[in-house]
Amino acid sequence: MKVKNISITVLLIVLAVVWILPIYWMFVMSITPNELLKLNSTALWPQGFSIQNFLGVLQIGLTLRWFLNSIIVTLLGTALTLVLQSMAAYAFAKMRFKGRSLLFSLTLAGLMVPKEAMFIPLFLMFAQVGGHNTYAALYLPRVAIPMGVFIMAQFFKGVPDSVTEAAQIDGATPLRTFFCIILPMSIPALTSVGIFTYILTWNDFLWPLVAATRKEMFTITTGLASLQGNFAQATELGSLMARGVIAGLPLFILFLIFQRHLIRGISMSSGEKY
Amino acid sequence: MRSRINLSVLYFVLPFMVVYFIFQIFPLFQAVVASLYKWDLLTSSMSFIGIDNYLKMFKDPTFWSSLMNTIKFVVYSTPLLIGTGLLFALLLNGTGSKKVLFRTAFFAPYIFSVAIVTLIWGFMFNAQKGLLGEFARIIGIQPINWLTDPSFAMPAIIIATLWWTVGFNMVLFLAGLQDIDSALYESSSLEGASWFQDFRYITLPGLARTLELVTILQVIMSFQIFGQVYILTKGGPGGTTRVLIQYIYETGFRDHQLGYASAMAFALFLVMGVVSFFQFKLSKEES
Numbered sequence: 001m002k003v004k005n006i007s008i009t010v011l012l013i014v015l016a017v018v019w020i021l022p023i024y025w026m027f028v029m030s031i032t033p034n035e036l037l038k039l040n041s042t043a044l045w046p047q048g049f050s051i052q053n054f055l056g057v058l059q060i061g062l063t064l065r066w067f068l069n070s071i072i073v074t075l076l077g078t079a080l081t082l083v084l085q086s087m088a089a090y091a092f093a094k095m096r097f098k099g100r101s102l103l104f105s106l107t108l109a110g111l112m113v114p115k116e117a118m119f120i121p122l123f124l125m126f127a128q129v130g131g132h133n134t135y136a137a138l139y140l141p142r143v144a145i146p147m148g149v150f151i152m153a154q155f156f157k158g159v160p161d162s163v164t165e166a167a168q169i170d171g172a173t174p175l176r177t178f179f180c181i182i183l184p185m186s187i188p189a190l191t192s193v194g195i196f197t198y199i200l201t202w203n204d205f206l207w208p209l210v211a212a213t214r215k216e217m218f219t220i221t222t223g224l225a226s227l228q229g230n231f232a233q234a235t236e237l238g239s240l241m242a243r244g245v246i247a248g249l250p251l252f253i254l255f256l257i258f259q260r261h262l263i264r265g266i267s268m269s270s271g272e273k274y
Numbered sequence: 275m276r277s278r279i280n281l282s283v284l285y286f287v288l289p290f291m292v293v294y295f296i297f298q299i300f301p302l303f304q305a306v307v308a309s310l311y312k313w314d315l316l317t318s319s320m321s322f323i324g325i326d327n328y329l330k331m332f333k334d335p336t337f338w339s340s341l342m343n344t345i346k347f348v349v350y351s352t353p354l355l356i357g358t359g360l361l362f363a364l365l366l367n368g369t370g371s372k373k374v375l376f377r378t379a380f381f382a383p384y385i386f387s388v389a390i391v392t393l394i395w396g397f398m399f400n401a402q403k404g405l406l407g408e409f410a411r412i413i414g415i416q417p418i419n420w421l422t423d424p425s426f427a428m429p430a431i432i433i434a435t436l437w438w439t440v441g442f443n444m445v446l447f448l449a450g451l452q453d454i455d456s457a458l459y460e461s462s463s464l465e466g467a468s469w470f471q472d473f474r475y476i477t478l479p480g481l482a483r484t485l486e487l488v489t490i491l492q493v494i495m496s497f498q499i500f501g502q503v504y505i506l507t508k509g510g511p512g513g514t515t516r517v518l519i520q521y522i523y524e525t526g527f528r529d530h531q532l533g534y535a536s537a538m539a540f541a542l543f544l545v546m547g548v549v550s551f552f553q554f555k556l557s558k559e560e561s
Contacts (some may be wrong), residue, residue, distance in 0.1 A: 019382070088286060
């Protein structure tokens with residue numbers, strides 16, 4: 001028994017090292033001067049230390065602009081998703097109206113639509129109204145993906161009817177009930193949906209690649225991709241890795257803070273339980 | 275009273291529904307319409323050609339090879355992603371700060387964007403500059419240039435994808451494991467059941483629903499593979515890694531044939547619809 005436990009632990013440590021090592025390696029290269037990396041890029045301990053790679057991000061190229069674009073798009077997209085989708089979910093879960101189950105099924109059917117295959121039709125639509133290279137083009141299609149409606153409706157179904165009835169008897173309007181009573185109760189579920197939307201929007205690749213063709217409107221994800229595969233990468237490995245670290249940092253911090261919510265969020269969206 | 279409630283339903287449902295119809299439902303119809311046109315992105319010239327785009331697709335060898343590469347990726351990566359995810363979940367089920375730490379390590383890559391994953395792995399797979407090449411030199415074998423070698427490019431894509439996304443499956447399995455009644459394990463240990471018997475008769479049946487869900491999600495995700503391939507290999511070497519979404523993208527935005535690209539996108543919808551339908555049917559029959 002003891003031997004088995006030890007061998008499992010050793011296996012886990014090896015696997016964890018394999019999983020973390022590539023991330024660590026990116027970080028090591030990002031703080032190593034470009035000239036040293038030209039000679040040797042496989043050192044696991046930094047051969048030199050320099051923050052020049054990071055300073056370069058601020059001075060050269062559009063990385064900072066892409067970073068800001070990503071923040072704007074992601075924040076707007078996440079906020080709109082949370083408000084619109086939780087309101088719709090509340091109506092589906094707690095209100096009675098004609099066509100409710102039809103609309104709800106239609107919404108859930110959207111979960112089956114392969115997101116990445118949508119880029120051609122979406123492109124055609126934005127092309128017709130000349131909406132390319134705008135922030136709205138970058139975040140609106142994400143708001144339409146109904147994952148949050150599904151998760152929030154599951155949550156709202158678990159809220160006892162007595163809560164909403166009591167508010168109604170007190171004369172609160174449905175909107176007031178929702179914003180002042182229901183939403184504050186739903187912060188854990190909202191957090192999960194919010195973090196997920198944030199991550200997926202920040203990491204979106206194919207749609208921003210199509211929707212933003214002007215370099216100034218790239219997100220950090222498409223921008224970083226555009227820097228790969230050209231000649232500069234061979235000579236400026238450290239700068240490239242610094243851009244990678246910067247692109248990943250906001251989510252990495254978010255992940256460390258909200259780890260618990262994130263993991264619970266996934267289990268909720270699996271529909272297993274709350 | 276009644277009318278007020280109905281009106282408020284509008285406030286609640288309408289804003290999302292408008293966005294949903296415009297950006298999710300309507301484009302689907304538009305794709306079908308566009309697929310019936312010869313539509314040039316550069317000149318914006320459109321002419322109705324009926325089902326010619328679909329006929330062209332059936333005769334297009336690149337379409338078929340891209341579809342086959344996609345299917346190859348799905349077939350090889352799905353069992354690996356599910357098996358490894360399940361293994362991690364089984365090893366890390368339960369509480370304890372060590373387990374939480376390991377879970378964090380395996381889940382961490384999932385939060386990175388595809389551009390970061392390819393940034394890291396593009397160099398990992400490089401024989402001269404990467405850690406894999408260095409490792410090969412240390413153990414005394416010839417380093418491989420994974421991404422430019424036709425027989426190693428697809429495995430490289432699969433390895434990078436495994437590293438990137440397996441944490442998500444692990445977490446789904448962990449959630450599934452928590453739903454299994456712990457009393458079952460207690461009674462089986464009283465009866466002296468082995469670890470394997472526990473796994474075979476309690477864990478696996480208890481996970482049936484999760485396994486189904488993970489499989490369906492994974493197949494849907496894998497069919498949509500694009501970014502890793504597009505950035506790491508551009509579909510090369512010699513088209514051995516070109517996947518369907520990439521071919522649709524190239525047709526639309528490199529060759530400017532939006533009508534043909536729409537036809538292939540619609541074909542992809544259909545293929546995935548059929549695959550999901552059979553998966554659902556299969557899982558219904560099992561239970």
